[in-house]
Amino acid sequence: MRLNTFIAALLMLAASAPPALSQQTYAQTRAVSLYGQLSDASTCEAALPTARQFWPSTEFQQQLSSEDQSNFLAAVVGCAMSLQDAEAAIAAATAAHDLNATWADKVRLILGMSSDNDALTVQAFFDLAQTSPKDFAALESFNAWGAIRAAENISGGSDIALQMHNLLVSAHYTPNDASFDDFFRLDHARLLLLHNQVAQARARLDGVVDPQAILTIRINKIYDPLRSDSAFERHLDVESVANESIARARRAVADHPRQLSAVVGLARALRDVGRSREALDVIERVLPAARAEQAAQSFDDLEEQLQWLLNEKADLLYDLGRNDEARSIYLESVSANGGGGSNANQAVEFAGLLNAEGRATDALQVLQTLLPHLNSYGELLRQSERACAAEQLHDPATQNAALAILRAHEMDNPGALAHALLCMNDIDGAAALMIRRLANPVERERAILALQPFRHLETRHLPLEAVELQRLAQVRARPDVQAALSAVGRIEQSPLYGN
Known part of the structure; x- marks a missing residue:
């Protein structure tokens, strides 16, 4: 289980302060001591077993406030994750969920995904929708998609996955990565069609513009009931859609000059139709500025997107037969992770x-x-x-x-x-x-x-x-x-x- 920069930041906010010592009860004294050990990489491993015994105790539950209990459990999760101890991290996050800690369900969802615990992932998804609608509506694309995929692996998977999609629509969910939106719509439509909800599926696909999504509708016969609508069928011209995708991507680059993600999106749109030389030119125009010492002042998403900008350049170099250069850029790309490693x-x-x-x-x-x-x-x-x-x-x-x-x-x-x-x-x-x-x-x-x-x-x-x-x-x-x-x-x- 890899320590994820997002979840680390979330836990840092949750555990922003050790338990208070105003009354100096046994539990508070013990909690402050263990909190410090859990938060220190050099003592975390030794402290974790004691912490696991401490938090179910009567003293912990009766002598500490809910906020102090939540902060302590966040420190346990952080320590356990650094040790790749999924069981301990999940146990602490579940205890925090029982306390109604605001951070717990999002962390449980991510822990479920990272430890391949499909049942936990799905349950945490539904819990998050109930306990924190705001966080649910802002769920990262990768986590929302991963939770739905986890549902497919458990009994009644297609029914559960459909419920999950319906919840996202009810929450007016928009993926933070816009390139995911069409694939959320496509997946939802597929599940609606499995349940014979043809009109709802057609409505869900209204506005889908990704060329691969359009190709998927053409080649998978499950979507054939939708194609009796002549207006819908006219939209399924992959070449036209691909050209429109490039035009939209160019506008995004012009409208959002501080977003490297827009540049990556344009390069990918060009590459999809074999225009790799042109796509490489797009990358190379912006890459010197993205590598500059003060690049963070020029690009709002540098930490997240630099590695993908480099990744795209490496792929394009391979497309053009420049394999030696591609290998060099790939090595730089896999090391350009904002979270380290x-x-x-x-x-x-x-x-x-x-x-x-x-x-x-x-x-x-x-x-x-x-x-x-x-x-x-x-x-x-x-x-x-x-x-x-x-x-x-x-x-x-x-x-x-x-x-x-x-x-x-x-x-x-x-x-x-x-x-x-x-x-x-x-x-x-x-x-x-x-x-x-x-x-x-x-x-x-x-x-x-x-x-x-x-x-x-x-x-x-x-x-x-x-x-x-x-x-x-x-x-x-x-x-x-x-x-x-x-x-x-x-x-x-x-x-x-x-x-």
């Missing part, structure tokens, strides 16, 4: 690109030295890259170990297993997995997208990526896969590039 998602992606270049030894080094603790989804991505590297290095022991983990946790990340099977040239295994994914309502949409023949730039020089795409084409062409696909979706040629 490396960015796990970027590090896994970097390892995948190194594998695609044929640099398996380098890929393994990235996986071993750059990655912090991952949740189960990220860990399975790491295992898929380990399997691919082992295939190149003729290391069956490592490959079999990674593959065993991927098979045992197929439902947690079937895409990771698919990648490994294609690396190994197991066409039969990859086809069987694809058929299972197409049969699974939760995984179906991602599987249909994975089968699409996206375009690829000729300047991109990643030989093993090209081999994997050829193998995917073999899977796509198989009659058994074609039959499974035709029941739920379709293949379409689009102007979008597979990035």
Whole structure:
């Protein structure tokens, strides 16, 4: 469980003061002493077991005010997270929830996600909507999306996920990352259609403008009932939507010169249609200012977005065949994390690109030295890259170990297993997995997208990526896969590039 800068800041506010000593009761004296130890990295580990015994005690509950109890429990959560002790952190946050501490439910949600506790994540989502509507309406995109995905893993998942989406709509929720909005709408519409709520689904998709979202509506047959409306159908021109997306992104850059996120958005919109050279020019015009010593005075979102600006530049350099430069920028990108350390998602992606270049030894080094603790989804991505590297290095022991983990946790990340099977040239295994994914309502949409023949730039020089795409084409062409696909979706040629 990685210490998240957001949750650390939240806990800092919650535990802004140690328990008061005005009456000098036993509990207050004990709480102040333990609070100091929990807040000190050098004494936190030794103090945690004592703290866990202390907070359920009668003295703690009767002699400390609710505010002091809340502050103490926030210190426990912070200490436990720094030790990667999910159980202790969750126990303390749950105790704070029972006290009606304002910070508790948001922290419980994040702890549930980071420890792959789906039931806790979902319950905390509903609790947050009840206890703190303001925080609920301002929930970060990643956390709201992750909570809904967690619901899919528990009994009655689609019904629960639909309730969660409905709650967000009732709260007039708008994702803080605007690029997420269309995918919240698309996911909500899919669930509404599963429940035969066609009119509501059509209304939910009104205003969806992301090109990949539009392509998804075209290729997944669950959306077909919506397409009888001629006005709705006219909006499903992917090329027109992609061009409109670029125009909107240009306006965002002009209107928000202090937002690096707008620059990243424009670069991605251009890259989606293969205009990687132009996208790189966009990045390079702003990057010197973003790297400058006083950059924080020029950009409001520097801490959050610099790593993604660099990440986008590295991807574009790979698109243009400038692999040596791309590797250098990727190394800078995974270290440009405002919270310190490396960015796990970027590090896994970097390892995948190194594998695609044929640099398996380098890929393994990235996986071993750059990655912090991952949740189960990220860990399975790491295992898929380990399997691919082992295939190149003729290391069956490592490959079999990674593959065993991927098979045992197929439902947690079937895409990771698919990648490994294609690396190994197991066409039969990859086809069987694809058929299972197409049969699974939760995984179906991602599987249909994975089968699409996206375009690829000729300047991109990643030989093993090209081999994997050829193998995917073999899977796509198989009659058994074609039959499974035709029941739920379709293949379409689009102007979008597979990035």
